[in-house]
Amino acid sequence: KLLGGMTYNRNNSPFLAVTGEAYPNDIFRDPSQATYKSTPSASNSDKYLFQAYFGRLNYSYKQKYLLEVSYRREGSSRFGRGHKFGDFPAIGAGWIISDEAFLKNVSFIDLLKLRSSFGLTGSTGGIQNFQSYNQWKNAQSDNLGSYKGNPYFFSEQVANPDLRWEKQTQFDIGLEFKIFNNRLSGTVDFYNKVSNDLLLEFPGGATQGQENPNIVINAGSLRNRGVELSLSSVNYSTKDFNWTTDFNISHNQNKVLNVSGISPTSLSGGSSVATFIGRPIGTFNMIRWAGVDSKTGDEQIYDKDGIIRVAKTLTSTEINAARVGIFDKPATPKAVGGLTNNFSYKNFDLSILFTFSVGQWLYDEGERKSSYFTGNEINLRQSAVDRWTVDNTGSNYPKLYYNDAVNDPLRSINTTRFLHNASYARLKTIQLGYNLPEILLRKVNVNRFRVYITGQNLLTFTKFPGWDPENVRDLGGLDNAGVQARNLGQGFTEYNLPQVKTLIIGASIGF
Secondary structure, eight states, X not given: OXXXXXXXXXXXXXXXXOOEEOOSSTTOOSGGGSSEEOOOSEEEEEEEEEEEEEEEEEEEETTTEEEEEEEEEEEETTSOTTOXXXXXXXXXXXXXXXXXXXXXXXXXXXXXXXXXXXXXEEEOTTOOTTTTSOEEEETGGGTOOOBTTBOOEEEEEOOOTTOOOEEEEEEEEEEEEEETTTTEEEEEEEEEEEEESOEEEEOOOGGGOOSSOOEEEEOOEEEEEEEXXXXXXXXXXXXXXXXXXXXXXXXEEEEEEEOTTOOTTOSSSOTTEEOOTTSOTTEEEEBOEEEEOTTTOOEEEEOTTSOEEEGGGSOHHHHHHTOEEOTTSOSSOSEEEEEEEEEEETTEEEEEEXXXXXXXXXXXXXXXXXXXXOSSSOOOOGGGGGBOBTTBTTOSBOOOOBTOGGGOTTTOOOBGGGEEEOOEEEEEEEEEEEEOOHHHXXXXXXXXXXXXXXXXXXXXXXXXXXXXXXXXXXXXXXXXXXXXXXXXXXXXXXXXXXXOOEEEEEEEEEO
């Protein structure tokens, strides 16, 4: 089979800001209908163009040797001149081993298929339009006044004409199987994905003279390597009773291979994360907490030389120097997965889903804010009841001070005190249903009537002391810095609303 084609997407989002006052009545809403109208205070036209050509060839020999070859040439207006198009080929192959003569007489094997693929894909990395061009701003449109009575423009963004596609090279190999008369089936997959020419927002110096000194560049490479396993089984099956199980687990190892000479703390994502070569992206970069001084109740930390110091006595320079990579407490899990059991007995059915995540650590910014007495509307954590006092010198909770210097936002003493193991197992969903008998449905001309009750997030098993180990903080918006901050700073939570426990009662009807 041969397939070919193209895609073309042109987007133009014009923007015009005007105001109007004193309308005759509520029916009139257009600014031109107002008694007093303003001239346009701002205008813009955000244009974007994407174009691609693609082709794909599928070939099968004897229905057991499979081959697929594909090619895409993609172009985006967001990249620099001479770099707008990228070429992305891929090849995949499959072998149905169970159809070979040497396995024909193996009765318990129903399907055994080996498959593999290798290819190159491209990504725009979430960058914005016109990122490769110099951008200038009209000062008067932003109410910034004039220069000696004359309008003027100023540089908003420096150009990067070499901006190009972020490219991912990926290799996959997997095995599919069905055995014991299809009672047990599953897949095992291994993948290795290397991303090169990463699109990163690099902080430029304020002396450049731009309103936004940051510049998006292609720098560094990143590897994701992992294994995924999924299993499905028919545990018991009779006319009246059935029980099936689905299980999946995956492990991903993330590793920064190269950052093109950029310092670990230069990339956006917050002062408490850094990008180290040979380590996962978004590694915690914090001050190690050394507990409470039993004599004074003050918080202690380890300085850059590993010496225990009273935190509030350190200068900002000493605090920043004390930050180290926390390599034994990763923000990403070592394994994630789920387990579903489905039961049916006559007209009743029951489904139970557990999910789990193991090995990740989470920094609780909400706990940090709720652990210092500032006199504002934030309540203290309950653990403050057991704080250090002259009668409780063995406490792990420090003495309370009003406006404690350790909590000074200008000093940013983020310590591992609030970094917690966030592994969990959760009863995600449980649903019990009942289908009304057909003999009753026929009397009212209904094909199907099912009532059910569903519970969500009913139980969570975790040592994480915060509200929800599954909720992380959204660190940024939709611009380059926001997307990058979310990717780098994924191990943080604050006052995020935890996933609520819900109970749903419903019915589904089919005619």
